[in-house]
Amino acid sequence: MSSKPTILVCDDSILARKQLSDVIKHFMPKSNIIEAANGQEGVELFNEEKPSLTFLDLVMPVMDGISAIKEMKKINSKANIVVVSSIGTKNELKLAIEAGAMDFIQKPFSVDQIKMLLESYFKED
Amino acid sequence: MFAQFFGSYLLNNKAVTPEQLSEAISKLKQARMKLGTLAMHQGLMTAAEVDEVCYLQSREDKRFGEIAIERDYLTGDQVEDLLRSQSPDYLLLGQSLVDMDIITNTNFQDLLLDYQKDTEIYDMDIEDQEQFDKLIRKFFLVTEKNINENVLVYMKLFFYNLVRFIGEDFTPMSPVPSSEYPVNYCVSQGIKGDVAGTAHIDMPKDVAISFASRYANMDFNSFDEYVKASVEDFLNLHNGLFGVNISNEYSKEIYLDPPKTEETDLIELDSNSYVIPFVYPFGTIHLIITM
Numbered sequence: 480m481s482s483k484p485t486i487l488v489c490d491d492s493i494l495a496r497k498q499l500s501d502v503i504k505h506f507m508p509k510s511n512i513i514e515a516a517n518g519q520e521g522v523e524l525f526n527e528e529k530p531s532l533t534f535l536d537l538v539m540p541v542m543d544g545i546s547a548i549k550e551m552k553k554i555n556s557k558a559n560i561v562v563v564s565s566i567g568t569k570n571e572l573k574l575a576i577e578a579g580a581m582d583f584i585q586k587p588f589s590v591d592q593i594k595m596l597l598e599s600y601f602k603e604d
Numbered sequence: 605m606f607a608q609f610f611g612s613y614l615l616n617n618k619a620v621t622p623e624q625l626s627e628a629i630s631k632l633k634q635a636r637m638k639l640g641t642l643a644m645h646q647g648l649m650t651a652a653e654v655d656e657v658c659y660l661q662s663r664e665d666k667r668f669g670e671i672a673i674e675r676d677y678l679t680g681d682q683v684e685d686l687l688r689s690q691s692p693d694y695l696l697l698g699q700s701l702v703d704m705d706i707i708t709n710t711n712f713q714d715l716l717l718d719y720q721k722d723t724e725i726y727d728m729d730i731e732d733q734e735q736f737d738k739l740i741r742k743f744f745l746v747t748e749k750n751i752n753e754n755v756l757v758y759m760k761l762f763f764y765n766l767v768r769f770i771g772e773d774f775t776p777m778s779p780v781p782s783s784e785y786p787v788n789y790c791v792s793q794g795i796k797g798d799v800a801g802t803a804h805i806d807m808p809k810d811v812a813i814s815f816a817s818r819y820a821n822m823d824f825n826s827f828d829e830y831v832k833a834s835v836e837d838f839l840n841l842h843n844g845l846f847g848v849n850i851s852n853e854y855s856k857e858i859y860l861d862p863p864k865t866e867e868t869d870l871i872e873l874d875s876n877s878y879v880i881p882f883v884y885p886f887g888t889i890h891l892i893i894t895m
Binding site: 491540564586 | 820830833834837840841844845851862864
């Protein structure tokens with residue numbers, strides 16, 4: 480994957496952000512990874528940087544993930560948003576999809592899951 | 605999973621000291637199940653017969669099975685069956701303690717029988733859900749309260765998640781009845797919805813460094829933001845998986861507050877609170893669940 484997209488990682492855990500960013504950087508070394516520590520920061524960065532792909536946690540302070548997805552979709556209705564959350568219940572999945580998420584990854588994520596997802600979003604031209 | 609509870613039983617009954625148990629647990633990964641321990645466990649040999657064969661083994665260049673067959677303690681088929689059989693984890697723990705000369709084979713056999721009588725679980729080879737439920741309910745009996753179904757589900761998952769994300773080398777200690785809890789480094793998370801409550805996980809900062817290193821699979825040397833995030837992540841992950849579990853199995857939906865570092869020095873507990881210490885070789889962590 481040689482693309483140079485901007486990818487937003489939005490999670491209140493600095494550890495989760497680092498782990499996910501490290502995996503993305505491994506498979507897409509040229510990508511520009513930006514990080515946000517809550518939903519509000521995520522929406523602001525989304526608006527400023529217009530990322531090609533956004534990874535988003537659901538349980539976050541200030542603004543939760545579902546609200547952030549709705550705000551991001553208002554800014555760009557075609558936004559590619561992937562939820563990465565520990566609480567992968569059918570109800571949360573339904574809420575996330577209804578809000579506009581494209582995919583849902585249950586924590587703890589595997590490296591292969593992220594690799595496959597990146598491959599599906601950034602197919603070689 | 606029975607090894608952790610058997611270890612707890614041994615400690616509670618003062619059969620071993622915490623240091624001895626910790627040393628035995630640390631040797632488990634390198635330990636190999638011995639034929640004599642399995643034969644004794646399956647009722648094919650007595651502790652005295654196993655001791656006798658072990659003694660002869662130290663004087664003759666023969667395997668345990670060969671001597672046991674010569675002495676008519678075992679048949680060839682029984683030896684073959686034992687070599688193929690699976691060894692329950694608690695047997696390995698007991699064997700480690702015997703190898704360390706902390707208990708004898710006879711002590712071990714007696715302790716195991718007492719433990720089975722105490723828990724009323726006689727077939728501990730099959731770790732099925734029903735037996736595990738029974739074990740956890742028994743574990744909480746010391747609080748003189750019957751735990752509700754939600755706490756049972758929560759605790760079962762917590763044991764599994766400790767094994768999965770931190771390591772199986774822990775010993776759960778009896779729940780501590782208490783009206784308040786003094787805080788070390790403590791992370792809490794509110795649970796709302798069909799099952800409501802609060803979960804805290806507490807440990808001293810040096811223990812948090814080791815805990816975080818295991819959880820994140822990284823080497824942390826100081827108590828920094830990554831260490832704090834690791835403890836928060838663990839609790840959040842566990843509670844999230846609990847949410848998935850009770851949603852799938854009981855059609856109950858929960859919502860989680862973001863995990864946060866507890867700022868108070870003392871947590872007030874109520875009658876639905878349980879404080880459970882888990883002893884790891886690197887230190888003790890406490891789960892405080894109110895549900």
